Amino acid sequence: MGKIIAIANQKGGVAKTTTAVNVCASLALMGQPVLLVDIDPQGNASSGLGIDKNQLERCVYDVLIDEVSPTDVIISTGIRNFDILPSTIQLAGAEVEMVSLIAREQILKRALSPLKEKYQYIIIDCPPSLGLLTVNALAAADSLLIPIQCEFYALEGVGQLMNTVQLVQRHLNPSLEIEGVLLTMFDARLNLSIQVVDEVKKVFGNKVFKNIVPRNVRLSEAPSHGIPVVIYDPKSRGSEAYQELAKEVMGID
Ligand code: ADP
Ligand code: MG
Numbered sequence: 001m002g003k004i005i006a007i008a009n010q011k012g013g014v015a016k017t018t019t020a021v022n023v024c025a026s027l028a029l030m031g032q033p034v035l036l037v038d039i040d041p042q043g044n045a046s047s048g049l050g051i052d053k054n055q056l057e058r059c060v061y062d063v064l065i066d067e068v069s070p071t072d073v074i075i076s077t078g079i080r081n082f083d084i085l086p087s088t089i090q091l092a093g094a095e096v097e098m099v100s101l102i103a104r105e106q107i108l109k110r111a112l113s114p115l116k117e118k119y120q121y122i123i124i125d126c127p128p129s130l131g132l133l134t135v136n137a138l139a140a141a142d143s144l145l146i147p148i149q150c151e152f153y154a155l156e157g158v159g160q161l162m163n164t165v166q167l168v169q170r171h172l173n174p175s176l177e178i179e180g181v182l183l184t185m186f187d188a189r190l191n192l193s194i195q196v197v198d199e200v201k202k203v204f205g206n207k208v209f210k211n212i213v214p215r216n217v218r219l220s221e222a223p224s225h226g227i228p229v230v231i232y233d234p235k236s237r238g239s240e241a242y243q244e245l246a247k248e249v250m251g252i253d
Contacts, residue, residue, distance in 0.1 A: 002033075002116035005123050005179055005249070006141035011157050012128035014149040015184035017044045018219055018229075019242070020125035023145075025228035026246030027121050028082035035074065035119040037112065038087035039137060040127040041094075046086040049077045050226025059088040063111050064136075065097050070111050079231065083119070095132045104132060105172050109140035121249075130164050138165065139172040143179035145249075148200055150186045150193040150212075155203065178204075182245065183212040209248055213241040 007016045017040070024036045038045040039060055043053055053059075056075075062068040063085065074083050098104045112122055124137040138144065144165060148154050169176050181204045187193045201208050213219075216238030222229040229239045247253045 002119045003121055003143070004112060004116065004141045005121065005143050005145055006126060006134075006137040007123060007145045007147065008126040008134055008137060008161065009146050009148065009158070010128055010130045010134070010161060011149075015147045015182075015213065016040075016128075017048065017125050018223075019145070019147050019182060019184065019213075019245075020123050021045050021048050021223075022219075022228050022230055022239070022242035023246050023249060024082055024121070024123050025079060025230045026243045027250070028079055029230060029243075030246065030250070031081065032120040032250070033081045033083075033118065034121045034123065035083045035085060035115060036077075037085045037108075037122060037124045037137075039091065039108070039133045040087055040125055041089055041092040042127070043087040043089065043091075044223070045125045046084060046088070048223035048226065049084060049228070051075070051077075051084065051086050053086065053088045056086055056088055059090060060085050061088065061090045061094050064091075064094050064107050065101075070115060079228070091133075098132050098136075105135050105139050108136035109173075112140050130160065135164070135168060135172075138168040138176060141173070141176060143177040145179045145182060147182045147184050148196070149184050150190075150196040152192065154196045155199065158203075178207050179249065180209045181207050182209050185215045186212045187215045209245060210253065211241055211245045211248055213238065213245070216241075 024034045058073045218233045218236035219238035222232040
């Protein structure tokens with residue numbers, strides 16, 4: 001049975017999407033069947049994988065609002081073992097429309113549960129908010145991966161995220177676990193980066209992933225080519241960090 005991992009942090013620009021795309025691609029390259037579920041209306045994961053959103057007839061919106069089967073919406077990324085349930089800007093209206101639906105927090109869980117038989121990993125790329133879409137992801141997930149950027153105010157908002165996690169555990173998904181906290185955009189030349197690592201380790205202890213993702217320009221270039229960095233430049237430091245992280249997620253580090 002597959003595992004559903006939500007990647008969330010309501011702060012924007014902390015590398016949620018970069019992490020979702022590259023962990024999925026790394027797992028797929030290791031032979032694991034993976035599905036990336038893009039629930040950010042911005043659709044950065046979808047476009048970063050070279051999907052032309054204007055050409056899509058359906059997206060995750062149709063699954064959430066119109067009960068279309070995900071199997072009718074899922075497409076291949078062109079990378080073996082790696083499928084995506086894409087998002088388009090249409091999803092921007094979903095949060096408001098979902099409010100009136102029955103069991104609105106469990107819609108994504110119901111849609112994704114049957115897919116655990118087909119995919120070893122289902123990774124959800126969340127939007128930068130703690131709204132109903134993120135709550136749906138947390139309700140559907142077995143575990144949560146929290147990327148934290150090695151920058152000023154790194155831990156700002158993380159308390160609020162953890163409060164939401166506790167509420168979800170209490171009311172919707174008691175078995176939700178913390179997969180791990182991922183430090184991203186680390187710059188070894190900066191004292192600040194080193195301080196953030198120390199601070200995050202103090203708060204999260206052994207929940208912090210051993211692999212830290214360095215700041216690496218190849219990671220920011222890859223999406224404009226529509227491919228993950230682990231294919232765009234497999235030997236780059238960013239690529240190697242995500243390949244090692246994928247092993248850590250699989251428990252083979
Ligand atoms: P989020 O999904 O949390 O908003 P993104 O994954 O879109 O964050 O990352 C924000 C920006 O930072 C993007 O332009 C991305 O390419 C870039 N980026 C992410 N991780 C790194 C990194 N380790 N080094 C350099 N740039 C990065
Ligand atoms: Mg994103």
